Amino acid sequence: MDATPLLAVLALLVAGFPLAFAILRSPFLALLLAPLVAALLSTVAVVLMLVVGGPLPFWIALVVAAGAVGAWWLLRRPGEPAPYGRWSHALLIALPLLPPCLMIFEPAHQWDAHSIWWLHAGYFANGSEYARATIGSPAFVFSHTDYPPLASAPAAAVWSVVEPDFRTAQIVGALVTVSAVAMLVYLVRRALGRVSARVAWALAIAVGLATWSSVPYAVTGGLADALWSAAFAGAVVALLLSAEPLRRPLLPLLLLTVAALSKNEGLIAAAGLAVLVTVRARADLRRAALVWLPVLAGGAWAVLARLLDAQSDITNGGSGDRSVAMVERFQFTIAALWDVVGPVLAGAAVVALLGTLFLRGRRRAAGLAADGWVWAANGYYLAVLVGTYLSGPNDIEWWLATSVHRVTLPVLLLAAVSLAGWVAVAFGGDSRADSQPVLDQPREPALTSATPTATG
Amino acid sequence: MTTTTYRNPTTIARIVVALVGVGCLLLTVQGAVQATGRGAALMSDREHDLPALQHQVDLETLWGQFVEQVPTGSRISLTPARANRDLWRQRLSELAVLHGCVVVEGAPRDYTVGVASVQRKRPTSAGVRLVVRKVD
Incomplete structure (x- = not known):
């Protein structure tokens, strides 16, 4: 049996663990976060390689060492362990996500995994000169070489030292994506900290499982959609659902950076979220400015890709079907969106409306922010999605058939986040803030957003 | 003598929110159930797909x-x-x-x-x- 996938998994865990532990201060949660941190570190290595030059293993070694130094520096600062950091909590997060991951036994055959993400991993693994030439090559326009590198970078790191194989790439991609989903589950649980533990865990797990809602192979097929969507939804939960959005900024900022560096839609969604967080935290703009760092990172990649002559099918136009009238494109788009997200979105809207009318006091008592923020983020992304389908160059029917199930995943996840908030409020006993639900963790002290001790 | 019980609108709203909310969440979890079933089939039968x-x-x-x-x-x-x-x-x-x-x-x-x-x-x-x- 080939040991490469196992060694690759171990390498990701080891590379990402120090920084993950420094952020969360819980070894069990850090194990769940480590693959995502390793993916981010390998992305930094890829970008440095493209800018400065040289082979990828050199930059990987340098960045992983820098990550360890950064972890040591963070750990020297005063901090507190993240709540829900016991081994039992980590198991509660991870175990429910395992059954749908059985899809990892599916053969590695997804079109976009091969034509985009693993192909990019291949040229990154071959070093700076080869990667630069391929990104700008007209022979690879089909591969969307302008797409951000995070979904490809961990596989590239592995392939830069061992013979490429698709099984390893599939497993590495799945591990990184599950890590993002685990952080989404964790952050929902943390946001529902004042709700009964059983209800809060059930809802957090349900939100995590919603990652598989529209595409069963999304997590394990080698695609980037579930990765950026789960990371983005996690950032939304931490920054828009929690009462104190910037109290522990590192984890949500890390997730937002992952979203912005995984796919172009992720960057656009991250920019919208940054605007909303800035408005929400306008009383402390200096701290709110932190949320623009991930957008800056995504923007820097977009500039680098243009400098390397990467071409985008969306911005460059193409052989698309321009004869179809805009009205017809709009009708096709709305019909396809309704088929995929309509029923859940409508149900979530009814729940949000009823909740806003009758349960606002209980929501405040549960320590949750107004639901309108989550809906604003969702509405913004949905509007961008419709605008892209209307203005894009591709034949609209083909385009919708091949993408709408994947790109609507953030819409479903944010609807699930909104639903989880209201269901928690509905199950949450009486409306007084001092009610005594069943808790499995001491309540977090009510600290202000400027608390210097919080890191995660 | 008959007594009439008036339900608090908030209680009714809580029940509706809980029922519709859980129903919608179950809809979103359906994909994970399907993925589990398909994954189990792929694990036991290499030629399933x-x-x-x-x-x-x-x-x-x-x-x-x-x-x-x-x-x-x-x-x-x-x-x-x-x-x-x-x-x-x-x-x-x-x-x-x-x-x-x-x-x-x-x-x-x-x-x-x-x-x-x-x-x-x-x-x-x-x-x-x-x-x-x-x-x-």
């Missing part, structure tokens, strides 16, 4: 032949396949990248590389082979 398995076998076969027949760093041009032209152009481009070759669209080039269909001996054996020609 035969077209996907055949594609994987084809690609692995082409990869092995590519590594054997085309030296790393070669300049190659791709010969269009008779069937599934886009699929094989993109997959051969991918294999070329994984092997460190340069895909060119004209001269100069070292090799032309294409894909030819072959009869599958078994459902899970390869249905393609690599066609490599050295350019003098």
